[in-house]
Amino acid sequence: MNQIEEAVQILKSDGVVGMPTETVYGLAASIESPVGIELIFKTKERPFFDPLIVHVSSLEQAKRYAKNWNSLCDLLTQTFWPGPLTIVVPKNDDLNPMITSGLDSVGLRMPEHPQALEIISKLGHPVAAPSANKFKKTSPTKKEHVQLEFPGLHVVEGGPCRIGIESTVVGVFNHEIKIYRPGMITKKQIENALKLNDFEVPVSMSESPVAPGQLKHHYMPKLPVILMYDLYDIKLADTSHIPQEVMQNPNVLTLNSEPYMCARELYDKLRECDQDASCILIPLESAWSELDEWAGILNRLEKAASFLTKKKS
Numbered sequence: 001m002n003q004i005e006e007a008v009q010i011l012k013s014d015g016v017v018g019m020p021t022e023t024v025y026g027l028a029a030s031i032e033s034p035v036g037i038e039l040i041f042k043t044k045e046r047p048f049f050d051p052l053i054v055h056v057s058s059l060e061q062a063k064r065y066a067k068n069w070n071s072l073c074d075l076l077t078q079t080f081w082p083g084p085l086t087i088v089v090p091k092n093d094d095l096n097p098m099i100t101s102g103l104d105s106v107g108l109r110m111p112e113h114p115q116a117l118e119i120i121s122k123l124g125h126p127v128a129a130p131s132a133n134k135f136k137k138t139s140p141t142k143k144e145h146v147q148l149e150f151p152g153l154h155v156v157e158g159g160p161c162r163i164g165i166e167s168t169v170v171g172v173f174n175h176e177i178k179i180y181r182p183g184m185i186t187k188k189q190i191e192n193a194l195k196l197n198d199f200e201v202p203v204s205m206s207e208s209p210v211a212p213g214q215l216k217h218h219y220m221p222k223l224p225v226i227l228m229y230d231l232y233d234i235k236l237a238d239t240s241h242i243p244q245e246v247m248q249n250p251n252v253l254t255l256n257s258e259p260y261m262c263a264r265e266l267y268d269k270l271r272e273c274d275q276d277a278s279c280i281l282i283p284l285e286s287a288w289s290e291l292d293e294w295a296g297i298l299n300r301l302e303k304a305a306s307f308l309t310k311k312k313s
Protein backbone atom coordinates (compact mmCIF):
# COMPACT_ATOMS: atom_id res chain seq x y z
CA MET A 1 0.00 0.00 0.00
CA ASN A 2 1.41 3.43 -0.84
CA GLN A 3 1.26 6.36 1.57
CA ILE A 4 -1.87 7.83 -0.03
CA GLU A 5 -3.80 4.55 -0.01
CA GLU A 6 -2.81 4.09 3.62
CA ALA A 7 -4.03 7.62 4.45
CA VAL A 8 -7.37 6.92 2.76
CA GLN A 9 -7.73 3.65 4.70
CA ILE A 10 -7.11 5.47 7.98
CA LEU A 11 -9.63 8.18 7.08
CA LYS A 12 -12.22 5.53 6.17
CA SER A 13 -11.63 3.89 9.56
CA ASP A 14 -12.42 7.07 11.55
CA GLY A 15 -8.78 8.11 11.96
CA VAL A 16 -6.80 11.28 11.33
CA VAL A 17 -3.78 11.78 9.05
CA GLY A 18 -1.23 14.48 8.28
CA MET A 19 -2.00 15.90 4.83
CA PRO A 20 0.27 18.22 2.84
CA THR A 21 -1.30 21.31 1.27
CA GLU A 22 0.34 24.21 -0.54
CA THR A 23 -0.15 26.47 2.53
CA VAL A 24 0.68 24.36 5.58
CA TYR A 25 0.24 20.68 6.54
CA GLY A 26 -3.26 19.83 7.75
CA LEU A 27 -4.58 17.30 10.28
CA ALA A 28 -7.35 15.70 8.24
CA ALA A 29 -10.43 13.60 9.02
CA SER A 30 -13.32 12.59 6.78
CA ILE A 31 -16.27 14.95 7.18
CA GLU A 32 -18.44 11.83 7.16
CA SER A 33 -16.74 10.54 10.34
CA PRO A 34 -17.96 12.15 13.58
CA VAL A 35 -15.35 10.10 15.46
CA GLY A 36 -12.58 11.38 13.18
CA ILE A 37 -13.77 14.98 13.53
CA GLU A 38 -13.77 14.73 17.31
CA LEU A 39 -10.29 13.20 17.17
CA ILE A 40 -9.01 16.31 15.33
CA PHE A 41 -10.05 18.54 18.24
CA LYS A 42 -8.63 16.13 20.83
CA THR A 43 -5.33 15.63 19.00
CA LYS A 44 -4.81 19.35 18.51
CA GLU A 45 -6.14 20.21 21.99
CA ARG A 46 -8.33 22.66 20.14
CA PRO A 47 -11.47 24.11 21.72
CA PHE A 48 -14.72 23.06 20.07
CA PHE A 49 -15.71 26.68 19.41
CA ASP A 50 -13.03 26.98 16.70
CA PRO A 51 -14.53 25.85 13.33
CA LEU A 52 -12.68 23.67 10.81
CA ILE A 53 -12.15 24.27 7.10
CA VAL A 54 -13.71 21.70 4.76
CA HIS A 55 -11.28 20.77 1.97
CA VAL A 56 -12.77 19.65 -1.34
CA SER A 57 -11.36 18.18 -4.54
CA SER A 58 -14.16 19.36 -6.84
CA LEU A 59 -16.54 22.27 -7.21
CA GLU A 60 -19.49 19.85 -6.94
CA GLN A 61 -18.36 18.88 -3.44
CA ALA A 62 -18.11 22.53 -2.41
CA LYS A 63 -21.60 23.30 -3.71
CA ARG A 64 -22.98 20.19 -2.04
CA TYR A 65 -22.05 21.52 1.45
CA ALA A 66 -22.88 25.20 0.84
CA LYS A 67 -26.28 26.84 0.80
CA ASN A 68 -27.11 29.79 -1.44
CA TRP A 69 -24.00 29.49 -3.65
CA ASN A 70 -23.99 32.86 -5.44
CA SER A 71 -22.22 34.43 -8.42
CA LEU A 72 -19.50 35.82 -6.12
CA CYS A 73 -18.69 32.26 -5.03
CA ASP A 74 -18.46 31.29 -8.70
CA LEU A 75 -16.10 34.14 -9.46
CA LEU A 76 -13.82 33.60 -6.45
CA THR A 77 -13.55 29.86 -6.94
CA GLN A 78 -13.01 30.14 -10.70
CA THR A 79 -10.24 32.67 -10.12
CA PHE A 80 -8.46 31.28 -7.07
CA TRP A 81 -9.19 27.54 -6.82
CA PRO A 82 -7.40 25.29 -6.46
CA GLY A 83 -5.37 27.53 -4.17
CA PRO A 84 -4.89 29.30 -0.84
CA LEU A 85 -8.35 30.91 -0.53
CA THR A 86 -11.02 29.74 1.92
CA ILE A 87 -14.54 31.01 1.35
CA VAL A 88 -16.96 31.17 4.27
CA VAL A 89 -20.55 30.71 3.04
CA PRO A 90 -23.89 29.63 4.53
CA LYS A 91 -23.72 25.90 5.23
CA ASN A 92 -25.89 23.04 4.19
CA ASP A 93 -28.00 21.69 7.08
CA ASP A 94 -26.69 18.15 6.88
CA LEU A 95 -23.05 19.07 7.51
CA ASN A 96 -21.90 17.84 10.95
CA PRO A 97 -22.22 20.90 13.26
CA MET A 98 -19.06 19.94 15.13
CA ILE A 99 -17.08 20.90 11.98
CA THR A 100 -18.53 24.41 11.98
CA SER A 101 -18.70 24.79 15.78
CA GLY A 102 -22.45 25.19 15.49
CA LEU A 103 -22.18 28.22 13.18
CA ASP A 104 -24.54 28.45 10.23
CA SER A 105 -21.60 29.03 7.86
CA VAL A 106 -18.81 26.78 6.58
CA GLY A 107 -15.26 27.49 5.42
CA LEU A 108 -14.54 25.74 2.09
CA ARG A 109 -11.23 25.41 0.28
CA MET A 110 -9.89 23.44 -2.68
CA PRO A 111 -6.16 23.00 -1.99
CA GLU A 112 -3.68 23.07 -4.84
CA HIS A 113 -1.44 20.28 -3.59
CA PRO A 114 -1.67 17.14 -5.78
CA GLN A 115 -1.44 14.74 -2.81
CA ALA A 116 -4.23 16.55 -0.95
CA LEU A 117 -6.46 16.42 -4.02
CA GLU A 118 -5.67 12.73 -4.50
CA ILE A 119 -6.50 11.88 -0.87
CA ILE A 120 -9.85 13.69 -1.06
CA SER A 121 -10.87 12.24 -4.40
CA LYS A 122 -9.87 8.68 -3.42
CA LEU A 123 -11.79 9.04 -0.16
CA GLY A 124 -14.81 10.24 -2.12
CA HIS A 125 -15.69 12.89 0.52
CA PRO A 126 -14.18 16.19 1.60
CA VAL A 127 -11.90 16.25 4.64
CA ALA A 128 -11.96 18.73 7.50
CA ALA A 129 -8.40 19.88 8.19
CA PRO A 130 -7.04 22.49 10.53
CA SER A 131 -3.31 23.14 10.49
CA ALA A 132 -1.46 20.15 11.99
CA ASN A 133 -0.13 21.84 15.12
CA LYS A 134 -1.22 22.01 18.75
CA PHE A 135 -3.70 24.83 19.35
CA LYS A 136 -2.07 28.30 19.28
CA LYS A 137 1.32 26.94 18.15
CA THR A 138 3.27 27.43 14.93
CA SER A 139 1.84 25.71 11.83
CA PRO A 140 3.91 23.00 10.11
CA THR A 141 5.32 23.42 6.61
CA LYS A 142 7.31 20.16 6.43
CA LYS A 143 6.47 16.55 7.18
CA GLU A 144 9.08 16.51 9.99
CA HIS A 145 7.32 19.38 11.77
CA VAL A 146 4.12 17.33 11.98
CA GLN A 147 5.92 14.17 13.07
CA LEU A 148 7.73 16.00 15.86
CA GLU A 149 4.45 17.41 17.17
CA PHE A 150 2.39 14.23 16.75
CA PRO A 151 4.65 11.15 16.95
CA GLY A 152 3.03 8.04 15.48
CA LEU A 153 0.65 9.97 13.21
CA HIS A 154 0.56 8.83 9.57
CA VAL A 155 1.80 11.86 7.63
CA VAL A 156 1.82 11.90 3.83
CA GLU A 157 5.11 13.30 2.49
CA GLY A 158 4.37 16.23 0.21
CA GLY A 159 7.61 18.19 0.42
CA PRO A 160 7.95 21.69 1.87
CA CYS A 161 4.81 23.83 1.48
CA ARG A 162 5.01 26.28 -1.42
CA ILE A 163 3.01 29.11 0.15
CA GLY A 164 4.06 28.66 3.79
CA ILE A 165 1.32 30.50 5.69
CA GLU A 166 -2.35 29.61 6.06
CA SER A 167 -4.96 30.46 3.42
CA THR A 168 -6.72 33.80 3.09
CA VAL A 169 -10.16 33.38 4.71
CA VAL A 170 -13.02 35.48 3.29
CA GLY A 171 -16.66 35.77 4.24
CA VAL A 172 -18.75 35.92 1.06
CA PHE A 173 -22.05 37.78 1.31
CA ASN A 174 -24.46 38.90 -1.40
CA HIS A 175 -22.97 42.34 -1.84
CA GLU A 176 -19.70 42.32 0.03
CA ILE A 177 -16.57 40.35 0.85
CA LYS A 178 -14.91 40.45 4.26
CA ILE A 179 -11.34 39.27 4.75
CA TYR A 180 -11.33 37.46 8.11
CA ARG A 181 -7.74 36.25 7.87
CA PRO A 182 -5.24 37.82 5.42
CA GLY A 183 -2.94 35.53 3.44
CA MET A 184 -0.89 35.40 0.27
CA ILE A 185 -3.98 35.87 -1.91
CA THR A 186 -4.25 39.59 -1.28
CA LYS A 187 -7.06 42.11 -0.99
CA LYS A 188 -5.84 43.71 -4.22
CA GLN A 189 -5.91 40.41 -6.10
CA ILE A 190 -9.49 39.84 -4.97
CA GLU A 191 -10.47 43.40 -5.93
CA ASN A 192 -8.85 43.00 -9.35
CA ALA A 193 -10.75 39.79 -10.01
CA LEU A 194 -14.01 41.53 -9.12
CA LYS A 195 -13.23 44.53 -11.30
CA LEU A 196 -12.27 42.40 -14.30
CA ASN A 197 -15.69 40.77 -14.10
CA ASP A 198 -17.66 43.99 -13.52
CA PHE A 199 -18.65 43.23 -9.94
CA GLU A 200 -19.04 46.33 -7.82
CA VAL A 201 -18.54 44.69 -4.48
CA PRO A 202 -16.57 46.19 -1.59
CA VAL A 203 -13.79 44.14 0.02
CA SER A 204 -12.93 44.98 3.62
CA MET A 205 -10.54 43.67 6.25
CA SER A 206 -12.67 42.44 9.10
CA GLU A 207 -11.39 40.37 11.96
CA SER A 208 -14.26 37.97 12.49
CA PRO A 209 -15.20 37.47 16.13
CA VAL A 210 -15.76 33.81 15.32
CA ALA A 211 -12.46 33.19 13.54
CA PRO A 212 -9.96 32.23 16.20
CA GLY A 213 -7.02 32.87 13.93
CA GLN A 214 -8.11 36.17 15.45
CA LEU A 215 -7.31 35.24 19.03
CA LYS A 216 -4.63 37.63 20.12
CA HIS A 217 -1.97 34.98 20.73
CA HIS A 218 -1.64 32.36 18.07
CA TYR A 219 1.10 30.81 15.92
CA MET A 220 3.41 31.01 18.94
CA PRO A 221 6.84 29.39 19.29
CA LYS A 222 8.05 28.34 22.78
CA LEU A 223 10.42 31.31 23.14
CA PRO A 224 9.01 34.84 23.32
CA VAL A 225 9.01 36.62 19.96
CA ILE A 226 10.05 40.27 19.82
CA LEU A 227 9.33 42.34 16.72
CA MET A 228 11.87 45.10 16.19
CA TYR A 229 10.67 47.80 13.81
CA ASP A 230 13.00 49.84 11.60
CA LEU A 231 16.31 49.20 13.29
CA TYR A 232 18.84 46.48 12.81
CA ASP A 233 21.01 47.17 15.83
CA ILE A 234 19.50 45.91 19.05
CA LYS A 235 21.60 48.45 20.98
CA LEU A 236 19.43 51.20 19.52
CA ALA A 237 16.18 49.57 20.61
CA ASP A 238 14.04 50.69 23.49
CA THR A 239 13.72 47.46 25.46
CA SER A 240 12.82 49.03 28.79
CA HIS A 241 9.41 47.27 28.78
CA ILE A 242 10.93 43.83 28.18
CA PRO A 243 12.17 41.73 31.12
CA GLN A 244 15.97 41.64 31.22
CA GLU A 245 16.22 37.87 31.23
CA VAL A 246 14.23 37.77 27.97
CA MET A 247 16.77 40.03 26.27
CA GLN A 248 19.80 38.17 27.61
CA ASN A 249 20.54 35.90 24.66
CA PRO A 250 18.37 36.59 21.59
CA ASN A 251 18.25 34.55 18.39
CA VAL A 252 17.94 37.01 15.52
CA LEU A 253 15.63 35.85 12.71
CA THR A 254 16.27 37.73 9.48
CA LEU A 255 13.28 37.68 7.15
CA ASN A 256 13.58 37.44 3.39
CA SER A 257 12.67 40.85 1.96
CA GLU A 258 10.68 39.25 -0.89
CA PRO A 259 7.26 38.49 0.65
CA TYR A 260 6.50 35.21 -1.18
CA MET A 261 9.92 33.80 -0.20
CA CYS A 262 9.49 35.20 3.28
CA ALA A 263 6.14 33.44 3.76
CA ARG A 264 7.49 30.16 2.41
CA GLU A 265 10.40 30.10 4.89
CA LEU A 266 8.72 31.78 7.84
CA TYR A 267 7.50 28.91 10.03
CA ASP A 268 10.57 26.76 9.35
CA LYS A 269 12.82 29.64 10.42
CA LEU A 270 10.69 30.28 13.50
CA ARG A 271 11.11 26.65 14.52
CA GLU A 272 14.87 26.72 13.89
CA CYS A 273 15.24 29.81 16.08
CA ASP A 274 13.06 28.38 18.84
CA GLN A 275 15.93 26.91 20.89
CA ASP A 276 19.17 27.70 22.75
CA ALA A 277 18.24 31.33 23.32
CA SER A 278 16.14 33.60 25.53
CA CYS A 279 13.96 35.04 22.76
CA ILE A 280 13.49 35.32 18.98
CA LEU A 281 14.19 38.81 17.74
CA ILE A 282 12.74 39.69 14.32
CA PRO A 283 13.75 42.92 12.54
CA LEU A 284 10.93 44.36 10.40
CA GLU A 285 10.42 47.39 8.21
CA SER A 286 7.33 49.43 9.04
CA ALA A 287 7.01 50.27 5.30
CA TRP A 288 5.90 46.66 4.79
CA SER A 289 2.66 47.32 6.65
CA GLU A 290 1.58 49.54 3.73
CA LEU A 291 2.02 46.67 1.24
CA ASP A 292 -0.71 44.16 0.51
CA GLU A 293 1.66 41.22 0.01
CA TRP A 294 2.91 41.56 3.59
CA ALA A 295 -0.52 41.61 5.27
CA GLY A 296 -0.67 37.86 5.92
CA ILE A 297 2.92 37.61 7.15
CA LEU A 298 2.62 40.60 9.50
CA ASN A 299 -0.69 39.29 10.82
CA ARG A 300 0.95 35.97 11.81
CA LEU A 301 4.03 37.67 13.28
CA GLU A 302 1.96 40.06 15.37
CA LYS A 303 -0.06 37.18 16.76
CA ALA A 304 3.13 35.23 17.51
CA ALA A 305 4.81 38.19 19.23
CA SER A 306 5.04 38.95 22.93
CA PHE A 307 6.74 42.35 22.57
CA LEU A 308 7.34 45.11 20.04
CA THR A 309 10.31 47.48 20.13
CA LYS A 310 11.22 50.68 18.38
CA LYS A 311 14.21 52.95 18.34
CA LYS A 312 15.05 54.72 21.61
CA SER A 313 13.76 58.24 21.46
Ligand code: TXA
Pocket residue numbers: 021023024025026027050051052053084086088100103105106107109111129130131132165166167168169180181208210211212213214
Ligand atom coordinates in the same frame (compact mmCIF):
# COMPACT_ATOMS: atom_id res chain seq x y z
O1 TXA B 1 -4.29 27.12 4.78
C1 TXA B 1 -5.16 26.73 5.56
O2 TXA B 1 -6.25 27.31 5.67
C2 TXA B 1 -4.83 25.53 6.44
C3 TXA B 1 -4.64 24.29 5.54
C4 TXA B 1 -4.49 23.01 6.30
O3 TXA B 1 -5.70 24.23 4.62
N1 TXA B 1 -5.84 25.31 7.41
C5 TXA B 1 -5.99 26.15 8.48
O4 TXA B 1 -7.00 25.74 9.34
O5 TXA B 1 -5.32 27.12 8.68
P1 TXA B 1 -7.16 26.32 10.80
O6 TXA B 1 -8.23 25.52 11.41
O7 TXA B 1 -5.86 26.33 11.50
O8 TXA B 1 -7.71 27.77 10.58
C6 TXA B 1 -9.00 27.94 10.03
C7 TXA B 1 -9.48 29.35 10.17
C8 TXA B 1 -9.80 29.60 11.62
O9 TXA B 1 -9.38 30.90 11.99
C9 TXA B 1 -11.31 29.47 11.62
O10 TXA B 1 -11.94 30.16 12.61
C10 TXA B 1 -11.70 30.03 10.25
O11 TXA B 1 -10.70 29.50 9.42
N2 TXA B 1 -13.01 29.51 9.91
C11 TXA B 1 -13.36 28.27 9.56
N3 TXA B 1 -14.70 28.18 9.39
C12 TXA B 1 -15.20 29.41 9.65
C13 TXA B 1 -16.51 29.98 9.67
N4 TXA B 1 -17.59 29.24 9.40
N5 TXA B 1 -16.64 31.29 9.98
C14 TXA B 1 -15.56 32.04 10.26
N6 TXA B 1 -14.31 31.56 10.26
C15 TXA B 1 -14.13 30.27 9.97
Ligand code: MG
Pocket residue numbers: 130131139
Ligand atom coordinates in the same frame (compact mmCIF):
# COMPACT_ATOMS: atom_id res chain seq x y z
MG1 MG C 1 -4.24 26.86 12.64
